[in-house]
Amino acid sequence: MARKTYRGRDIDVTFDADICIHAAECLRRLPSAFDINKRPWVQPDNVPTDQIQTTIDHCPSGALKYVRHDDE
Ligand code: SF4
Incomplete structure (x- = not known):
């Protein structure tokens, strides 16, 4: 399956x-942005950008990645 983007x-x-x-690090750390009961399950605008970044930095597999718009 291809990598999906949540803008x-x-x-x-x-x-x-x-x-x-499925370590669930993302769901545990930041449930208001990562919630498998919601569609889409990733909602980047629900929390401050830095919290998204920190949570993704702790994803053990590299399944989650990010691009900050202020880095572009
Ligand atoms: S995306 Fe990363 S943090 Fe989230 S469940 Fe998968 S491995 Fe764990």
Whole structure:
């Protein structure tokens, strides 16, 4: 499966389901932005950009990645 992109106002989040090891680090750390009961399950605009970045930095598999718009 290809990497999917979830676009936000200040940050885009990408996710590759093939390499996710379901450690649930993202769901536990930041449930208001990562919630598998919502569609889409990634909602980058729900929390400050820095929190998204920190959470993704802790994704153990590299399934989640981000591009901050202020880095472009
Ligand atoms: S933190 Fe990364 S590996 Fe863990 S469930 Fe989320 S996307 Fe998958």
